[in-house]
Amino acid sequence: MTTPEHKRFDRLPASDAERDNPKQATRVEVLEWWETRFGIPPATFKEYTFWEKGTGKVWLLHGEVPSPCPIEALGLHCLRTRQEHWKPTTNAVQRFGQAATRNRIHLDLRQAKVFVEGQDVEIEWDGDWGYLIATTDIADRSVVLGVGLYTYGELKSQIPKGRRVAIE
């Protein structure tokens, strides 16, 4: 008996040549996307394997297991590829977004507190619209807070409900 797709992890095909399902992203596409969108070098993910559970939910694992793998969770959910614009997760950008050189928007501490409460921030930005990596400075160090969606002068916080917090 085979496990239904939404209950198993399938390793992403390495490249287009190995792809059977046209809806599935490839490893090459995922690495190119992180580099193109955020300037994160592909070498960052050299030791990681990429997996899909359900349609367009991509996970990354620091290690290897056989594919398909019928389990509950595998590594870190890092990306949604179902829509035209791919969307990175809060947890993935907190873990890997430090290396981002593009589409990285700086918030001051007051804006950062609003952002992590899940509220939108009015802010000037003359770069690309779409999903940005939001940062702030904590103790003189730039740290990644999460993902924001920039449109019309506003950064919409994408911090998931369970991660939102009112910093004291």
Next chain:
Amino acid sequence: MDVLARYEPLVDDYAAFRAACDQPLPHLVRVNTIKADRGSVLAALEESGVRWEPVPWNDHLLEFETDSPGLTWPYFLGWIHGQEAVSALPGTVLDPDPGTRVWDACAAPGSKASHLAQLMADEGLLVANDDNLGRLAPLRTNLDRLGVTCAAVTNQDARYYSLQPFGFEAFDAALVDAPCSGEGTIRKNPDALDDWSPGFLDSIAGVQTGILRRAIQATRQGGAVVYSTCTFAPEENEAVLDRVLETEPCRLVDIEVPIDTDPGITEWDGQTFDETVERARRIWPHRNDTGGFFVAKFEVIE
């Protein structure tokens, strides 16, 4: 029934033991070295005006002088995780190497699992299992917030665990932080003993023995298995070790624990146990201002 009175013959200073059990626990957090180092956490706390104290025996633990560590920047960023002092012992004792295959048989809600992942430098394969589907959500939330990328989460009955999804025969190491009567959590949950009964001890000891047996069987020769509980009851501690020593290819090894502990006991309630159960450690709340705990380490032989 006064459950804790059973332990009067085992404790050096019974009055101090009972007094400690009535005190709330200090608020401790562990620095999550997967996402931050101690220096960054301390700098962020200082900037926010959050006061803390070091924990002398573990550099990665900090005692907070706030009731709400969850409302700080380091918590939001996944740089710290609230973790009671004794809860950091199983990871410290197992001390898994980076790149190895490790099984956490009863992993939810993930404090010990995420500690194992950081000791593995987030590299290898940490299989974090729990049989309770409802507890997988907090387990996954914690692993995600802490940025763990080397973990696989499974939902099986640990007593009959199958490694089939992973295509290998045995783990290099395993942790059985067993479901237990929770007597040692009395400082955190004042009603922890409300449902206590001798019948419950019998049935939970059967589960504990079953999980520990499976962990020994699922670990390679020469590998380590740590058994821990947060209870004082010898029925759930030394008696479980004794039964497993009798049937499984394993031996107990001496462990170094950086706090003040007592050896496991070899006699209880008319029963005698294998002498080597003395190599286990009992942690009493009054000796180090912690919760109560029990920890033992096996080596798998042949």
